[in-house]
Amino acid sequence: xxxxxxxxxxxxxxxxxxxxxxxxxxxxxxxxxxxxxxxxxxxxxxxxxxxxxxxxxxxxxxxxxxxxxxxxxxxxxxxxxxxxxxxxxxxxxxxxxxxxxxxxxxxxxxxxxxxxxxxxxxxxxxxxxxxxxxxxxxxxxxxxxxxxxxxxxxxxxxxxxxxxxxxxxxxxxxxxxxxxxxxxxxxxxxxxxxxxxxxxxxxxxxxxxxxxxxxxxxxxxxxxxx
Amino acid sequence: xxxxxxxxxxxxxxxxxxxxxxxxxxxxxxxxxxxxxxxxxxxxxxxxxxxxxxxxxxxxxxxxxxxxxxxxxxxxxxxxxxxxxxxxxxxxxxxxxxxxxxxxxxxxxxxxxxxxxxxxxxxxxxxxxxxxxxxxxxxxxxxxxxxxxxxxxxxxxxxxxxxxxxxxxxxxxxxxxxxxxxxxxxxxxxxxxxxxxxxxxxxxxx
Numbered sequence: 001x002x003x004x005x006x007x008x009x010x011x012x013x014x015x016x017x018x019x020x021x022x023x024x025x026x027x028x029x030x031x032x033x034x035x036x037x038x039x040x041x042x043x044x045x046x047x048x049x050x051x052x053x054x055x056x057x058x059x060x061x062x063x064x065x066x067x068x069x070x071x072x073x074x075x076x077x078x079x080x081x082x083x084x085x086x087x088x089x090x091x092x093x094x095x096x097x098x099x100x101x102x103x104x105x106x107x108x109x110x111x112x113x114x115x116x117x118x119x120x121x122x123x124x125x126x127x128x129x130x131x132x133x134x135x136x137x138x139x140x141x142x143x144x145x146x147x148x149x150x151x152x153x154x155x156x157x158x159x160x161x162x163x164x165x166x167x168x169x170x171x172x173x174x175x176x177x178x179x180x181x182x183x184x185x186x187x188x189x190x191x192x193x194x195x196x197x198x199x200x201x202x203x204x205x206x207x208x209x210x211x212x213x214x215x216x217x218x219x220x221x222x223x224x225x226x
Numbered sequence: 227x228x229x230x231x232x233x234x235x236x237x238x239x240x241x242x243x244x245x246x247x248x249x250x251x252x253x254x255x256x257x258x259x260x261x262x263x264x265x266x267x268x269x270x271x272x273x274x275x276x277x278x279x280x281x282x283x284x285x286x287x288x289x290x291x292x293x294x295x296x297x298x299x300x301x302x303x304x305x306x307x308x309x310x311x312x313x314x315x316x317x318x319x320x321x322x323x324x325x326x327x328x329x330x331x332x333x334x335x336x337x338x339x340x341x342x343x344x345x346x347x348x349x350x351x352x353x354x355x356x357x358x359x360x361x362x363x364x365x366x367x368x369x370x371x372x373x374x375x376x377x378x379x380x381x382x383x384x385x386x387x388x389x390x391x392x393x394x395x396x397x398x399x400x401x402x403x404x405x406x407x408x409x410x411x412x413x414x415x416x417x418x419x420x421x422x423x424x425x426x427x428x429x430x431x432x
Contacts, residue, residue, distance in 0.1 A: 023316075031300040051284065053288075
């Protein structure tokens with residue numbers, strides 16, 4: 001009698017497990033189908049399945065780091081002492097070697113003081129220098145360097161057009177993102193090079209928005225139509 | 227085992243406990259999943275930070291960023307509706323069993339690399355809730371894991387869509403379809419499923 005009950009219990013347990021696995025499989029299939037469908041039909045924000053979003057381009061079509069890209073001092077506008085904020089990194093008037101604390105990349109870097117100097121350069125207003133904000137739209141609208149154009153590496157097809165229009169005629173293209181560990185500015189530099197913007201005109205501002213916004217510099221909010 | 231089982235059975239009788247678990251767990255997963263769905267690229271960046279999937283080729287990383295948020299939403303909806311509850315609960319438990327140690331490992335990595343006190347470590351873990359203090363996140367996830375295990379154990383299917391469907395089908399054909407004949411005897415009220423998953427050989431109640 002007991003063995004019969006055990007057999008019944010065993011059969012019930014196996015049925016329960018089979019049913020649970022089947023349910024999980026059905027839900028997983030539904031999840032995949034919904035995810036793929038939404039990813040295909042959504043107007044913005046979709047992920048291209050085959051795209052490597054994190055290819056920094058080293059060895060792709062770029063020069064080797066620290067060879068042709070180290071900036072000479074006269075390429076950077078000299079800074080003015082009165083514009084140097086306290087607490088900002090003010091190491092020198094020249095660009096850094098093409099590496100930073102956490103990742104190697106082949107782009108010339110500019111310090112906060114150099115960026116301030118470029119920002120205050122009268123030629124910047126006339127389009128000789130252009131700032132490119134590599135963060136997403138929401139972050140840009142919350143605040144950005146005045147005059148900067150937004151270009152999101154991850155939504156490149158939506159925003160690269162205006163950037164290229166400016167970049168093709170600009171002497172200096174200063175690309176920044178959030179700062180710190182953010183690498184989006186590096187990815188955008190790779191994109192600009194892919195679109196045949198000369199590497200020696202691209203400058204990476206590693207301090208980014210974090211440094212700029214905390215330094216008492218002017219900021220702009222909302223969308224800049226230009 | 228006997229004591230634990232009887233406590234669970236007693237709390238299960240009303241069906242309220244499972245209903246609450248379903249609503250809390252399902253609601254949270256829908257909320258967190260939809261937050262990720264709203265910005266899949268941001269989620270992609272966040273999961274990349276764990277370094278668990280290769281960047282080249284990008285298929286695993288991109289596929290995870292596309293599918294995972296919707297898997298959470300679908301499981302959450304199933305729980306809230308009370309349909310395929312055990313399947314949803316086991317998927318959620320599996321996800322939590324992966325997420326929690328991974329988040330913990332990254333926090334420990336930051337702790338050892340930067341010397342930040344463990345209880346002060348906070349980052350956006352990609353969980354759908356922005357920047358969070360990690361030890362609290364791990365604590366919450368452990369709680370959610372317990373809830374999902376409870377959802378696996380509880381038998382009542384009152385207040386769920388599945389109960390309605392089973393009752394209707396049982397009325398149509400006189401038994402639960404696809405189940406062994408021994409299940410039918412337990413489904414007389416249509417409110418409980420015979421899915422206790424009691425291991426074979428257990429003598430409890432025999």
